Amino acid sequence: MIASLIIAWIPAMTLILAVGVQEMVIPLEAWSVFRPDLVLIGLFYWRLYRPDRCTIPLVFAIGVLVDTLSGTLLGLNAFSKTLLVVLIGRFGRRLRSAEFVHLLVGILLAALLEAAIQTLLMSLLKGFYGRWPLILGRPLATLLIAPLWFSLLIYIHHWWLEEG
Amino acid sequence: MIVLRQQSRQLLLASLALLVALLLLTLSPTIAANSLLGHGREVLQELVLDGVGPLLRLFQTPIAASHSVYERIQGWQHIEQENRKLKMELDRLSSLSVQVEELSLENQRLRMLLGMRPSTSSQELVARIIGNSSSAFARSFLVDAGQEEGVTADATALGITTQSGGGLLGRVVQTSQHTALVLTLPDFNSRVPVLVQRSRVRAIVSGRNKPLLEMEFVPKGADIRPGDLVVTSGVGGIFPKGIPVGRIQTIAATEETGLFHQISVQPVIDFDRVEEVRLLLQTSPDDAPGNHLAEQATTPKTAARRFSTQKIHTADRPTQHETGGQQGTGIHVTQR
Numbered sequence: 242m243i244a245s246l247i248i249a250w251i252p253a254m255t256l257i258l259a260v261g262v263q264e265m266v267i268p269l270e271a272w273s274v275f276r277p278d279l280v281l282i283g284l285f286y287w288r289l290y291r292p293d294r295c296t297i298p299l300v301f302a303i304g305v306l307v308d309t310l311s312g313t314l315l316g317l318n319a320f321s322k323t324l325l326v327v328l329i330g331r332f333g334r335r336l337r338s339a340e341f342v343h344l345l346v347g348i349l350l351a352a353l354l355e356a357a358i359q360t361l362l363m364s365l366l367k368g369f370y371g372r373w374p375l376i377l378g379r380p381l382a383t384l385l386i387a388p389l390w391f392s393l394l395i396y397i398h399h400w401w402l403e404e405g
Numbered sequence: 406m407i408v409l410r411q412q413s414r415q416l417l418l419a420s421l422a423l424l425v426a427l428l429l430l431t432l433s434p435t436i437a438a439n440s441l442l443g444h445g446r447e448v449l450q451e452l453v454l455d456g457v458g459p460l461l462r463l464f465q466t467p468i469a470a471s472h473s474v475y476e477r478i479q480g481w482q483h484i485e486q487e488n489r490k491l492k493m494e495l496d497r498l499s500s501l502s503v504q505v506e507e508l509s510l511e512n513q514r515l516r517m518l519l520g521m522r523p524s525t526s527s528q529e530l531v532a533r534i535i536g537n538s539s540s541a542f543a544r545s546f547l548v549d550a551g552q553e554e555g556v557t558a559d560a561t562a563l564g565i566t567t568q569s570g571g572g573l574l575g576r577v578v579q580t581s582q583h584t585a586l587v588l589t590l591p592d593f594n595s596r597v598p599v600l601v602q603r604s605r606v607r608a609i610v611s612g613r614n615k616p617l618l619e620m621e622f623v624p625k626g627a628d629i630r631p632g633d634l635v636v637t638s639g640v641g642g643i644f645p646k647g648i649p650v651g652r653i654q655t656i657a658a659t660e661e662t663g664l665f666h667q668i669s670v671q672p673v674i675d676f677d678r679v680e681e682v683r684l685l686l687q688t689s690p691d692d693a694p695g696n697h698l699a700e701q702a703t704t705p706k707t708a709a710r711r712f713s714t715q716k717i718h719t720a721d722r723p724t725q726h727e728t729g730g731q732q733g734t735g736i737h738v739t740q741r
């Protein structure tokens with residue numbers, strides 16, 4: 242009973258782990274330009290392969306968590322990530338059986354779209370002040386780290402969710 | 406039929422979530438802190454910080470352990486040389502502390518003669534950085550000290566790095582039970598009233614989400630030079646006066662910059678290497694550290710982390726005359 246409850250929360254736990262790693266383990270200033278969005282990769286994966294475990298309220302909560310921890314405007318990540326997850330759910334079905342390279346292209350597009358949404362919102366609300374290397378560096382870093390993070394998620398998915 | 410119903414439910418949920426996020430985005434900056442919504446937002450942020458603090462500490466532990474092992478190995482190589490250097494430094498500082506005490510007493514006497522309002526005293530608390538959120542839009546640190554340790558919003562945070570010494574890091578913007586969020590100087594929302602130490606020219610230093618800070622509102626023709634030290638001016642009452650902020654790096658005065666100079670400031674603190682912060686906990690003059698330190702330090706851990714510049718504050722404590730002659734406040738200062 243408890244084990245099945247824990248297993249049901251595994252995607253959420255991997256997303257919280259991603260927030261922790263993203264905000265804590267790669268905190269050096271030198272890496273801020275190339276800081277990957279591990280949460281986005283996690284959302285992309287779980288929304289494609291286990292949409293029942295990656296619900297809209299969970300995505301919204303994860304977005305609020307990122308906003309609170311990063312000290313940015315409350316609602317920025319909650320909005321962009323929820324919107325992305327809706328789009329992934331709507332157009333991502335074809336990607337489920339696609340090759341890994343195509344998934345990587347999907348992740349890059351999602352990361353670029355998120356950067357664009359956030360930049361647009363911040364421009365409208367606060368006036369543009371984002372640094373272009375930071376805005377464009379993040380999707381690139383996300384793309385580079387995606388194979389590794391995806392492998393970890395596939396492993397967790399198969400060994401814990403499917404076997405469990 | 407069921408699939409359609411599920412899809413419309415998903416769509417409804419998504420629309421609701423997006424609407425709430427948009428409301429948060431647009432209303433969040435305008436909500437007054439003392440309103441019901443503002444209070445709700447603070448409670449939400451506190452809950453998140455409280456929930457995530459232990460998790461981040463868990464991540465931090467192996468990193469800190471590996472850092473300390475590396476530092477220890479490095480330290481062994483220079484331990485003897487460093488020991489000698491530190492002894493010399495200690496000798497120098499002991500004589501300096503006597504001078505500081507003398508100057509403080511003199512300052513107190515002069516304040517009395519001028520009838521000046523006593524300055525607020527502050528205690529210090531050392532906290533470790535457990536979260537760093539530098540992104541394209543925000544630059545803040547999460548530290549492992551909160552309301553339980555006496556940290557309040559607007560507490561000044563000073564950086565501690567071995568390379569650059571001490572300097573202003575930022576201020577606390579959000580607190581929870583055991584954690585606090587520090588807005589750093591390079592954050593876009595950061596504004597610090599400063600003055601140039603040499604020429605006493607006043608200005609505002611603001612963050613631009615870049616390594617260098619920008620100094621605003623310095624009119625053309627003002628007496629400033631590259632290399633000048635910029636310190637807090639104390640205007641606004643949030644930051645105490647005289648804390649080093651940075652050094653002027655470049656000065657531009659073109660037609661495009663209008664009436665003012667365009668000045669970039671190199672922060673004193675190396676934000677790449679800072680691991681601990683010193684938080685200045687504001688206390689009222691009546692609330693001098695010597696009187697309440699034992700009460701406020703509820704746990705031995707807190708007591709060990711908190712320290713006060715007691716010698717200075719004892720001298721800086723107001724006399725009964727200055728505080729309106731209140732009896733029984735627990736303040737006992739010998740008038741000299």
